[in-house]
Amino acid sequence: MTIIQRRLLVASVVLGSLLVFLAGFRPADDDIFFAIKKNLTIFGSLYEELAVGYVDPVDAEQLMRTGLESMLSTLDPYTVFIDEATNEDIDIATRGRYAGVGLTVAIQQGAITVVTPIEGYSGFRQGVRAGDIIIEVAGRSVEGLKPSEVTELFRGDPGTTVSLVVERQGEIQPIEFLLTREQVRVKNVTYAGLLPGSRIGYLRLERFAREAYAELLDAVRGLQAQQELDGLIIDLRDNPGGLLEAAVDISGMFVPQGTEIVSTKCRLPQTHRAYRSRRAPVMPDIPLAVLVNGNSASASEIVAGALQDLDRAVVVGERTFGKGLVQIIRPLPYNTSLKMTTSKYYTPSGRSIQSVAYTHRAEDGYAVAIADSLKKLYLTASGREVKGGGGIEPDIAVPMPELSDLEEALVRRSAFFRFANRFAATRQSIPEDFVVTDAVFDEFRSWLDDEGFVFESRAEWLLAELSDEALQAGYEIRKELTSVERSLESQKDLEFGRHETRLKEELRKEILARYFGETALIRASLAHDAQVRSASRLLADPAALRDMLGGD
Numbered sequence: 315m316t317i318i319q320r321r322l323l324v325a326s327v328v329l330g331s332l333l334v335f336l337a338g339f340r341p342a343d344d345d346i347f348f349a350i351k352k353n354l355t356i357f358g359s360l361y362e363e364l365a366v367g368y369v370d371p372v373d374a375e376q377l378m379r380t381g382l383e384s385m386l387s388t389l390d391p392y393t394v395f396i397d398e399a400t401n402e403d404i405d406i407a408t409r410g411r412y413a414g415v416g417l418t419v420a421i422q423q424g425a426i427t428v429v430t431p432i433e434g435y436s437g438f439r440q441g442v443r444a445g446d447i448i449i450e451v452a453g454r455s456v457e458g459l460k461p462s463e464v465t466e467l468f469r470g471d472p473g474t475t476v477s478l479v480v481e482r483q484g485e486i487q488p489i490e491f492l493l494t495r496e497q498v499r500v501k502n503v504t505y506a507g508l509l510p511g512s513r514i515g516y517l518r519l520e521r522f523a524r525e526a527y528a529e530l531l532d533a534v535r536g537l538q539a540q541q542e543l544d545g546l547i548i549d550l551r552d553n554p555g556g557l558l559e560a561a562v563d564i565s566g567m568f569v570p571q572g573t574e575i576v577s578t579k580c581r582l583p584q585t586h587r588a589y590r591s592r593r594a595p596v597m598p599d600i601p602l603a604v605l606v607n608g609n610s611a612s613a614s615e616i617v618a619g620a621l622q623d624l625d626r627a628v629v630v631g632e633r634t635f636g637k638g639l640v641q642i643i644r645p646l647p648y649n650t651s652l653k654m655t656t657s658k659y660y661t662p663s664g665r666s667i668q669s670v671a672y673t674h675r676a677e678d679g680y681a682v683a684i685a686d687s688l689k690k691l692y693l694t695a696s697g698r699e700v701k702g703g704g705g706i707e708p709d710i711a712v713p714m715p716e717l718s719d720l721e722e723a724l725v726r727r728s729a730f731f732r733f734a735n736r737f738a739a740t741r742q743s744i745p746e747d748f749v750v751t752d753a754v755f756d757e758f759r760s761w762l763d764d765e766g767f768v769f770e771s772r773a774e775w776l777l778a779e780l781s782d783e784a785l786q787a788g789y790e791i792r793k794e795l796t797s798v799e800r801s802l803e804s805q806k807d808l809e810f811g812r813h814e815t816r817l818k819e820e821l822r823k824e825i826l827a828r829y830f831g832e833t834a835l836i837r838a839s840l841a842h843d844a845q846v847r848s849a850s851r852l853l854a855d856p857a858a859l860r861d862m863l864g865g866d
Contacts, residue, residue, distance in 0.1 A: 357381070389655070392641050396651040414468045415476065415493040417442060419461050422728050426456045426464050428480070432501075433831045436493040437478075444828060445735030446480035449488055453477060470495045484739025502526035502560075505836040506533035513544040514850050518836060519564075522556025522613040527563040534567070534596060545601040545853030547846065548617075551631060555612025558589065558640065565620045566591025568602055568627070573662075575620045578640050580657040601859055602627035603849035606706060607714070611635035612659075618706045619661035625696045625863040629708045630849045636669020636705030663692040665702025696864030709862060710852065712845045720809040721816065723769030733758055734824035744829055750818040758821060759810060771806060816842075 361381065365374045382395050416435025417428055428446040431438040448456050451467040468476060478491040502525060505518040515537040519530060537543060555561075558576070565575045569591055577588040604618045604627045615634045621627035638659040644652045659667045689701045701707055717725065724730060737754075750758075784791050810817065819842050827835035840846050852859055 390639055392637070392639055392653065393655045394653050396643070396653055413470060413472045413495050414465070414498050415478075415495060416498050417468060419448065419464055421461060422447075422731065426459065426461060430832055432498065433833065435498055436496060437491075438831070440491055440493060442478070442480065442491060442493075443482065443735075443738065445731065445738070446482050446489075448478065448480055450479040451476065468493075468495070472496050482739065483735050499525070501529065503529040503533045505833060506536060507837065508537065508541060509547075509840060509846070509850055512850060512854070513541050514853055515541075515543050515546045516549065516840065516846065517546070518549040520553055522553070522560040522564070524557060524560065526556065526560040527567075530564055530567070531596060543600060545603065545850070546597065547603045547605060547849050547853070548627075549605045549846075550610045550614040550618060551605050551607040551845075552609040553611075553614040554609065555614055555637065558613065558616070561613035561616040562589045562591065563593070565617050566593055567596045568598065568600075568621065569595060569624055570598065571595065573624065575662065576616045577660045577662075578657040579660060585657075601853045601856065603853055604629050605631045605845050605849060606634045606708060607632045607845075608635055610706075611637040615667045615706050616659060616661075619665070619667060622700065622706065622709065623662040623665075623692075623694050625694050625698065628710065628849070628852060628859060628862050629706060630710045630852075631708050631712055631845045632714070633707050633711075634667075634705035636667060638667030638669070661692075661702075663694060663700060663702075665690065665692045665700065667705065669703065669705045694864065698864045710848055712848045714844065715816075718809065718813050719771040720769060720806075720813060721820075723767075724817075724820075727765075727767065729762065729765075729767065730820045730824045733761055733821065734828050736761065737825050738828035744825065746826075746830065746834070748822065748826060748829075750821045750825070754821070755814065755818055758817075769806075771809075 361378065365372050365377060379395075386393055386395060414435075415437045416432035417437040418430045418432070419426055420429045421427070422429075422445075426448045428437075428442055428444055428448065430444055431442050448464060450456065451464055454467065456464050456467075470476065472495055474495050475492050476495060478493055479488050480491070481488050500521070500523065502519060502521050502523055503517060504520050505516070507516055508514065509516050515534075517530065517533050517537075519526065534546070537546075558578075562575045566573070569575075571591055571594050573591045574588050575591055577586065579586045602621065604621055606614065606618050606629060610618065610631075611634065615637065618627075618629050618634065622629045639655045640657040640659060641653050642656050644654060646652055661667065689703045691699050692702050694700055737757075781792075819838075823835045823838045826838050852862065
C-alpha cells in the first residue's frame with residue numbers, strides 16, 4: 315500500500331469515526347454531515363494531487379502533518395495529534411509504568427547527564443549517580459542524540475539487559491554498567507513524612523496517574539501509624555494533573571461519600587456530568603491545607619478547587635495555571651491518536667477553572683486572558699466568595715521569594731548541581747545532618763572562579779541600555795556611566811555575602827541528594843519553604859483555621 319493510499323485510508327476511517335460521534339446530534343444539526351463529507355473529499359483530492367503532481371518532489375508524510383497541525387492550530391492548545399512515538403509517553407503518563415532502568419536524563423552543559431536515578435530500580439541499585447555523563451547506551455554513542463532518544467534506548471522488555479558507559483567526575487576511566495530492564499512504576503507520591511518537631515503530616519503528590527489514590531492512601535495510613543496527626547499538608551505545586559478519576563477519588567478521601575467534586579459540561583447538554591466521591595472518607599475531620607502554584611494544573615485544580623469550595627481545606631501559595639479543559643484520547647490508524655478537548659471543568663460552586671478564553675483570539679493569534687473585571691463571584695459552602703475563570707486563587711497568597719541575579723545565574727549554569735557532583739567525587743560519605751560549612755562554601759566559590767563564572771546583574775543590563783540610549787541621543791556622559799559601572803561591579807562582589815544563607819541551603823540540598831537520594835533533597839527543602847511554614851502555622855491554630863474557612 316502506498317503512502318497516498320494509506321493516508322486516504324486514514325481519512326476514510328476518521329470520517330467513519332466522526333459519523334459515529336455525530337450520531338448524538340439533533341436533526342437540526344444534519345448540515346454538519348454534508349459539510350464533513352464535502353470538505354473531507356476536497357481535502358483528500360487536494361492532498362493526492364499535490365503529493366503526486368507537484369513540480370518538485372513532495373514529502374507526503376510531512377505534507378499531511380502540516381495540514382493536520384494547521385487545522386489543529388485553530389483550536390485550543392490541548393487538542394493535538396499524537397504520533398506513534400509519543401503514544402508510549404501518553405501511556406506512561408496515565409498508567410504510571412514503563413519498562414526501563416529508572417534513570418531520568420537531561421542535557422547539562424551540552425552533555426547527556428543523569429539527573430535522577432529513581433530509588434529502588436536497576437540504575438540506582440547498581441550505583442549510577444546524578445551527574446554521571448552518559449557516553450554510550452547499548453553500545454551506541456549518544457553524541458548528537460536528544461534526551462528522549464537516549465531514554466528510548468533504555469526501554470525494552472522486562473528482564474533484558476542494556477549496557478551503559480558513563481564518565482564521572484573524579485574517575486580517570488569511564489565506568490561501565492550492565493543494567494536490567496524492569497517495570498518501573500513512576501511514583502505519584504514522591505514524599506511522605508512529618509514536618510520536623512510537629513504532628514503535621516506532609517505529602518507531595520506529583521501526578522495523577524491510575525495508582526495515585528492507592529499511593530496517597532498508603533502514605534496517609536503510614537503517617538497515621540507513626541503519629542496521631544494534628545493536620546495534613548498536600549503539596550500539589552508543579553503537579554500538571556492527570557486522570558480525572560484520580561482527582562475525584564483523592565478529593566473523596568476528605569469529604570462525605572456522595573459529595574460532588576467536579577462537573578463537566580460538553581457541547582451537547584445531554585452529556586453534561588457530575589462526578590461524586592465514591593467511597594467513605596479516610597480522613598473526614600483532619601485539618602487540611604493544599605499547596606499550589608502557577609504550575610498546578612488540571613487534576614490539581616480539581617482537588618484544590620473542590621476542597622476550597624467545600625470549605626474542607628485552606629489553599630495556600632500562588633494562583634494555579636487555569637487549565638479547565640477536558641481531553642479524551644481517540645485512537646486513530648497506524649498507532650496514532652487524537653487528544654481532543656471535549657468539555658470543561660466546573661468546581662462544586664459552579665465556577666470554571668479555565669483561565670484563558672481560547673474562543674476569543676487576539677490579533678497576534680495568541681489566546682486572550684480573561685480580565686479580572688470579567689471574573690464572576692461564586693460562594694463556597696459556608697458563603698465565602700471565590701472567583702471563577704482564573705484558575706484557583708489561594709485563600710492565603712504566599713509568593714515564593716524571587717531569585718537574586720546571582721542565584722538566577724548560578725541556576726542557569728547548573729552550578730549547584732555540578733558542584734555537588736564534584737563534592738561527591740571527593741568524599742565517600744557524609745552524615746544525614748550535613749550542613750554546608752564556611753569551608754565548603756569557600757570551596758564552592760573557588761570552584762566558580764576556576765569555572766570562569768561571571769554574571770550580569772539587572773542593574774548592569776539597564777545601565778548598558780541607558781548607555782546606548784545616551785549615545786544615540788548625543789549625550790556625553792561616558793565618564794559618569796563608567797563611574798557607575800565600577801560601583802556596580804564592586805557591589806556584585808558583595809552578592810555572595812548577601813545571599814550566603816540561601817546559597818548554602820541550595821548546596822546542602824543538592825549534596826544530600828547525591829548521598830541519600832531525592833527523598834533527602836525534599837526533606838531538606840521543607841524547613842526553609844515559606845509556603846509550607848505558612849500552611850503549618852495555620853493548621854497548628856484550629857481557631858484561626860475555622861475562621862478562615864467560615865466556621866465549622
